[in-house]
Amino acid sequence: MRAADAAYPIGAAAPRESYLNAARIIQVAKRAGCDAIHPGYGFLSENADFAQAVADAGLVFVGPPAKVQRLLGEKTAARALAREVDVPVAQGTEPLRDAAAARDAAKKIGYPVLLKPAGGGGGKGMRVVARDEDLEAAWRGATGEATAAFGAPALYLERQIRSARHVEMQILADRDGNVVWLGERDCSIQRRHQKLIEESPGPSVTEDLRAKLGAAAVRIAKRAGYVNAGTVEFLVEANGIFNFLEVNTRLQVEHPVTEMVTGLDLVALQLRIAAGEPLPFKQDEITRTGAAIECRITAEDPFAGFIPASGRVALAREPAGPGIRVDSALFSGMTVPSEYDSLLAKVIAHGRDREEAIARMRRALEEMRLAGIPTSLPFHRTALYEQDFITGRYDTDFVARWDPKKVPDLTDGAAASAALAAVLAQRSRTERRAVATADDPWARAGREDALR
Amino acid sequence: MRYEVTLDDRRIRVELGEDGRFTVEDRVVAADVRETVRGRQWSIVVEGESHEVTVVTLDPLRLDVDGHDVRASVVDERALRAGRGAVGARTGRVELRAPMPGLLKAVHVKEGDRVAADAPLATLEAMKMENELLAPSAGRIAKVRAAAGTKVEAGAVLIVIANE
Numbered sequence: 001m002r003a004a005d006a007a008y009p010i011g012a013a014a015p016r017e018s019y020l021n022a023a024r025i026i027q028v029a030k031r032a033g034c035d036a037i038h039p040g041y042g043f044l045s046e047n048a049d050f051a052q053a054v055a056d057a058g059l060v061f062v063g064p065p066a067k068v069q070r071l072l073g074e075k076t077a078a079r080a081l082a083r084e085v086d087v088p089v090a091q092g093t094e095p096l097r098d099a100a101a102a103r104d105a106a107k108k109i110g111y112p113v114l115l116k117p118a119g120g121g122g123g124k125g126m127r128v129v130a131r132d133e134d135l136e137a138a139w140r141g142a143t144g145e146a147t148a149a150f151g152a153p154a155l156y157l158e159r160q161i162r163s164a165r166h167v168e169m170q171i172l173a174d175r176d177g178n179v180v181w182l183g184e185r186d187c188s189i190q191r192r193h194q195k196l197i198e199e200s201p202g203p204s205v206t207e208d209l210r211a212k213l214g215a216a217a218v219r220i221a222k223r224a225g226y227v228n229a230g231t232v233e234f235l236v237e238a239n240g241i242f243n244f245l246e247v248n249t250r251l252q253v254e255h256p257v258t259e260m261v262t263g264l265d266l267v268a269l270q271l272r273i274a275a276g277e278p279l280p281f282k283q284d285e286i287t288r289t290g291a292a293i294e295c296r297i298t299a300e301d302p303f304a305g306f307i308p309a310s311g312r313v314a315l316a317r318e319p320a321g322p323g324i325r326v327d328s329a330l331f332s333g334m335t336v337p338s339e340y341d342s343l344l345a346k347v348i349a350h351g352r353d354r355e356e357a358i359a360r361m362r363r364a365l366e367e368m369r370l371a372g373i374p375t376s377l378p379f380h381r382t383a384l385y386e387q388d389f390i391t392g393r394y395d396t397d398f399v400a401r402w403d404p405k406k407v408p409d410l411t412d413g414a415a416a417s418a419a420l421a422a423v424l425a426q427r428s429r430t431e432r433r434a435v436a437t438a439d440d441p442w443a444r445a446g447r448e449d450a451l452r
Numbered sequence: 453m454r455y456e457v458t459l460d461d462r463r464i465r466v467e468l469g470e471d472g473r474f475t476v477e478d479r480v481v482a483a484d485v486r487e488t489v490r491g492r493q494w495s496i497v498v499e500g501e502s503h504e505v506t507v508v509t510l511d512p513l514r515l516d517v518d519g520h521d522v523r524a525s526v527v528d529e530r531a532l533r534a535g536r537g538a539v540g541a542r543t544g545r546v547e548l549r550a551p552m553p554g555l556l557k558a559v560h561v562k563e564g565d566r567v568a569a570d571a572p573l574a575t576l577e578a579m580k581m582e583n584e585l586l587a588p589s590a591g592r593i594a595k596v597r598a599a600a601g602t603k604v605e606a607g608a609v610l611i612v613i614a615n616e
Contacts, residue, residue: 106563109467124580141582149580194582301551305586308579310552310606314508315516332502336553338578371508371516381519406457410459410520414503416476417496418517418524421505426455427468428491429510435541 002329006149008032013339019043022050026057026319036060036274038267042341045250048073062274063228064249072224072247076156082244085219088308090243092158099139105157105218112160115255120154121246123193126158126353131168138319161235163395166190167202168233168248169217170258172269173226174279182264183288185257189383191306191399194378197383198254199293202236202260203354203392206231220247228254229270253343255294256327259291260350293355293361297328298342301374303404310338314372319364321352323357336373344375354392358384378407454529459522477533509538546589548611550604558600565574565593573611576604591615 001007008028011018018024020043030039036052039045045063052066063069073080079089093105093371095118106113114136115127125145127138139155147153170182185193186202201210215230224247231252233245255266264286272280300306316330327343336344347364351357365381379402386402388394410418455466467475474481484497493506508514513524550556557575560568572584573593595612600602 014525031555043455145582153491166594226535267461304551305584307551307583307585308581310579315506340579342579350564366519369516369519371506371514375519395587410462410517410522411501413498413501414517414520415459415462415464416481416483416498417494418459418515418522419466419476420474420481420485420527421494421507421517422484422513422515422524423455423466423468424461424487424494425491425510426513426528432491449603 006032013336013337015043015339017432022047022053023242025050026053028061029059030057034059036062036271038062040252040268046073046122046248060274062270063251064230066224068224068226069249070325072226072249072441073120075116075121075246078247079244081223082216082220084214085223087216087220087244088242090161091157093156095154095156096332097135102155102157103132103135106132106165109157109159112162114158114160115139115155116158117142117146117150117152118154118156119146120150121248122191124149126193161237164188164235164237164398165202165204165240165395166188166195166233166245167205167213167236168252168265169213170252170255171217171221171226171230171232172273172279173221173228173230174273175224175227175276176278177222179218179221179226179278179287180264180279180281181217182258182281182286184210184213185254186252188394188396189389189398195254196296196298196379196399197293197389198296199291199354199357200257201288201291201354204236204238206240206267207304209236209242216242216244220244228273229266247410254294256325256346257292260325260348261288261290262286263289280322290352291357292348292350293354294346294348295359295361295365295380296343296375296376297345297347297357297368297370298382299336299373300342300376301342302376302379302402303374303407306376306379306399308338308342309374310336312372313344313370315369317367317369318345319347319367321360321364321367323360324348324364325350329367330370344370347380351404358390378404382406458525459517465511471577545594546591546613546614546615547609548573548585548588548612550576550598550606550608551583551585552576552578553606554583556598556600556602556604557582558608559596559598559611561593561596563593563596567591567593567613574598574600585610587613589615590615 010028011024043051048069051061051069054061061328076094082089096102112130117125125142129135129138143153144153165188166184166186169184174180184202185198185200187198189197196356229251231248236242239302240246299309306413313334316332318326325348330345349357362384374383454467457464457466474483486495488495494502503518506516508516515522515524539602555577557577559574561573567587573587574585576583583597591613594614598610
């Protein structure tokens with residue numbers, strides 16, 4: 001908001017009162033004289049009703065039209081569409097009636113299975129179920145979370161593909177039906193199905209696989225009548241076999257990774273497409289240079305199972321330097337509210353190759369300071385030194401295997417410095433208190449009384 | 453003046469000499485100390501290694517040491533002589549507090565239960581997610597202070613565990 005030219009309040013902090021209140025947002029946009037609404041990447045960004053309401057109000061929605069969102073937002077319909085254009089999908093079901101139907105289906109598919117909301121993606125409300133006896137409880141939990149996240153309780157089942165990599169393909173489509181792919185991002189490093197580190201190019205993606213994923217993503221987008229920026233997600237197994245997961249019909253949190261390697265401004269392109277302009281380049285004019293990594297620094301405690309934290313950021317210092325980009329709204333003294341997502345900052349490093357990008361990211365994370373609330377920084381700092389990360393052989397189990405004990409203790413020198421500073425801080429405080437007491441108006445009044 | 457400093461689980465004896473010399477664990481340390489922000493931040497070079505220490509909060513004392521979050525406490529020699537420990541006396545009780553405001557969805561234990569460290573004790577819904585709250589240490593559940601279905605504030609004591 002501090003970076004904006006103009007800002008208009010849209011309501012109270014509770015999301016339902018503001019960021020999820022479509023009518024209010026449109027009303028404020030009209031009053032402010034806006035001609036378009038960019039929905040960002042949370043809240044209503046994948047809500048077809050919102051896209052429709054924006055269009056109905058005579059405004060431009062910066063993203064795919066409502067009917068495309070509706071089609072791809074229903075996850076089982078999206079799977080069917082992928083199959084129609086010869087893109088493989090993991091074995092799965094249609095939306096299920098109840099837990100009993102889910103148990104029957106799970107027995108056929110074979111455990112472990114994934115219980116997923118049909119109404120929306122992004123890993124919200126998704127459950128891994130390993131045993132028959134756990135399905136009932138998982139069904140109840142997932143129904144509740146799916147209703148809270150998407151306003152739709154419908155669930156379906158999918159075979160769980162273990163030790164796979166989450167690889168997604170960025171696409172752009174204009175209103176004339178031109179579709180291009182920009183390159184992949186490997187987002188396998190996740191906890192609770194939420195991404196923590198993303199990179200491009202994917203360390204396991206060969207030129208051949210990249211071309212296949214790109215072509216598959218373009219086929220899906222063309223069949224769906226896609227317009228604007230989008231991401232087609234795949235699960236890739238060690239042998240290169242891939243399955244379609246879902247389409248995210250919006251800009252993604254990790255889009256800077258693609259911006260760094262392609263040199264393109266995805267948000268600017270989104271606005272151009274929304275304004276009706278054709279894509280300014282063809283598929284063979286897109287170049288990718290070097291490697292980029294993004295670390296999502298979140299207000300979560302990696303020493304306590306990544307539990308979200310809220311509170312006051314007492315100290316914030318962002319890294320800088322060659323190849324480093326930080327997207328954040330951090331400042332010292334800010335309060336991290338508990339109403340919203342725990343993402344605090346995105347640190348992105350770009351290098352001529354993956355090795356240089358890793359080196360730059362390590363240095364940037366050392367330079368970064370965030371204190372006052374628990375953050376994921378200790379995880380990110382050590383993750384970049386993990387052998388599995390360095391060799392690029394990680395998969396979606398990376399975070400589960402990460403051991404908080406790997407965070408090194410203070411060195412003797414650091415501990416000695418900390419001890420000295422602790423003593424100096426204590427003394428400085430005592431001195432200030434002494435000064436304050438001497439100047440205390442009550443003390444002065446007391447002296448004056450005594451002098452009278 | 454002599455001090456005993458506790459950094460998380462580590463105790464370090466520090467002496468500040470009248471001549472400005474520092475002694476850490478009875479060793480004189482060649483330290484170059486610069487106060488970069490008055491009373492809040494120091495840049496310290498100890499034996500050629502540079503460290504940055506920032507006071508995050510004063511009460512309780514919390515430091516950021518080269519990007520590490522460290523709980524600290526300082527006791528000077530007078531207090532030491534008076535017999536006050538550096539760390540809050542071990543009462544044998546550990547509290548599970550709500551790490552953030554939210555809705556307490558479920559409490560999985562009752563008073564008298566024995567729990568292992570890291571055992572799930574309660575489920576807290578906050579930030580659009582259900583979070584399992586784990587036992588900070590092993591022991592017996594001495595008190596359950598909050599009921600399932602209630603809203604809790606950050607820092608509220610939910611469960612008290614007695615160490616045995």
